[in-house]
Ligand SMILES: NC(=O)C1=CN([C@@H]2O[C@H](COP(=O)(O)OP(=O)(O)OC[C@H]3O[C@@H](n4cnc5c(N)ncnc54)[C@H](O)[C@@H]3O)[C@@H](O)[C@H]2O)C=CC1
């Protein structure tokens with residue numbers, strides 16, 4: 026039997042997932058989307074050949090509902106869905122902070138819920154998606170979530186107690202790397218390079234470093250030591266990074282992201 030999947034609240038992450046699923050072989054005819062604005066719904070229909078529906082229609086007709094609204098909009102969406110979601114629907118939430126318990130409480134008893142934290146490299150099929158099951162989620166439900174998110178990159182199962190930490194590491198993670206590239210490009214400009222050349226040098230260095238981290242099997246410390254010649258250039262840069270507390274800043278930054286994910290679970294909006 027064909028499994029219909031609906032993406033509810035198809036913004037940046039919802040669209041990234043949708044496009045990846047189609048690249049991965051899902052038939053657009055089996056994909057439903059919901060959007061707040063009609064123009065957005067029309068855009069998604071034209072771009073992907075998927076069917077825009079209302080949230081209630083999605084709840085009634087799709088086998089799997091993937092909720093990709095902002096955490097702050099989740100309560101309202103669930104209130105809208107609750108009267109229409111039969112207990113055998115699989116509900117997958119992609120929202121930061123929102124717990125499976127938060128969703129289970131608002132839907133009919135027994136609804137299986139899976140929580141997933143993906144990231145924007147889903148756009149290039151290099152996502153890291155972290156998956157946890159709620160009270161009623163079975164091994165089949167987790168496998169189905171893995172199949173869907175596997176279309177856009179790697180997946181990893183974790184206990185839900187680790188989801189806020191994972192959100193800080195991989196959910197927000199791409200932003201830290203973009204921030205580093207931006208800052209290092211500024212440094213290149215300070216050193217007299219044109220912006221486009223500085224950008225290309227840093228981006229290719231990032232791609233090279235990421236590929237080595239993934240493929241070499243070496244620890245990051247060893248990889249860094251290999252670059253760091255005695256009395257050379259790199260150690261002078263590293264000394265400045267240590268003097269400016271960059272390691273401590275990163276630890277504090279990720280802790281702050283983790284704490285914000287926890288706050289979002291309690292419905293704190295600002
Ligand atoms: N942007 C990112 O890097 C990541 C975001 N997330 C999570 O994904 C979720 C979505 O984030 P983005 O895609 O960045 O946000 P977004 O704002 O681009 O997308 C959310 C969409 O939901 C729509 N929406 C809100 N309420 C709705 C309703 N009742 N019915 C239909 N549509 C509704 C909005 O109009 C919007 O288009 C958030 O919960 C976020 O925590 C997860 C991982 C990474």
Ligand SMILES: O=C(O)[C@@H]1CCC=N1
Nearest residue numbers: 121192195196197198
């Ligand atoms: O900043 C956020 O809240 C979302 C969740 C993870 C990445 N972006």
